[in-house]
Amino acid sequence: MPTPERTSLDAIVTAASDLLEETGLVGVTMQAVADRVGVRPPSLYKRVENRERLIQLVAEATLTEVGRLTADAEGPADLANTMRAFGHRRPAAFQLVMTPSPGTPVAGDPFRVAASASILRVSRDLVGDTRALEAARTLTAWTAGFITMELGGSFRLGGDLEDAWRFGLERITAALASADDGESAAPRD
Structure with missing residues (x-):
C-alpha cells in the first residue's frame, strides 16, 4: 500500500512564504519548511528538489x-x-x-x-x-x-x-x- 501524502506542493510553498516574512530568506530552509508542514525534510524532496527551487517557487x-x-x-x-x-x-x-x-x-x-x-x-x-x-x-x-x-x-x-x-x-x-x-x-x- 502506498504511503499517504502528508503535504502538498501548495502547502510547502505557503509555509516557505510564511517563513520568508517571519525570518527572511535565510530562515527559509528545508528543515524549517518541513517542521512547518509537519513532515521530515526528506519528504520535501519528493515535491521540491532543493532549497533553490523552493525559493524560485x-x-x-x-x-x-x-x-x-x-x-x-x-x-x-x-x-x-x-x-x-x-x-x-x-x-x-x-x-x-x-x-x-x-x-x-x-x-x-x-x-x-x-x-x-x-x-x-x-x-x-x-x-x-x-x-x-x-x-x-x-x-x-x-x-x-x-x-x-x-x-x-x-x-x-x-x-x-x-x-x-x-x-x-x-x-x-x-x-x-x-x-x-x-x-x-x-x-x-
Whole structure:
C-alpha cells in the first residue's frame, strides 16, 4: 500500500512564504519548511528538489499574486498604490521579486511576463505602444525604489512620506505622459 501524502506542493510553498516574512530568506530552509508542514525534510524532496527551487517557487507564487492584485489597475497611481500596499503587507516577498540579491533564485520568465502584463497595459495607455516598455520600466523602477527605501527606513530627513509618495507618483506619471512617443534623438557628445 502506498504511503499517504502528508503535504502538498501548495502547502510547502505557503509555509516557505510564511517563513520568508517571519525570518527572511535565510530562515527559509528545508528543515524549517518541513517542521512547518509537519513532515521530515526528506519528504520535501519528493515535491521540491532543493532549497533553490523552493525559493524560485516562492518567487513564482509571489509574482502570480502580484499579477492578480494588479490585473484590474486603473492607471499608474492605482497600480503603484497596489504595489505599495503589497510591499507593506509582504515586505520580504516584495524584496524577493523586485530587488533580489545576487545569486538569489528568481521566478521563471513566464511568471515575470505574466506579472508584467498590468504595468505594460497601464504604460501603453499612458504613452502609447512605441514606448510602453520603457515607461513600464521607469514606473516600476521608481515605484520599487521608493517602496524599498521606505521599507528599509531610508527616508530620515523628515517630512510627510505620503506627500512624498503622491508628489513623486504625480511627477513620474506626468513626465511619462508628456514624453515624445516617437524615437528620441541620439544623445550628443
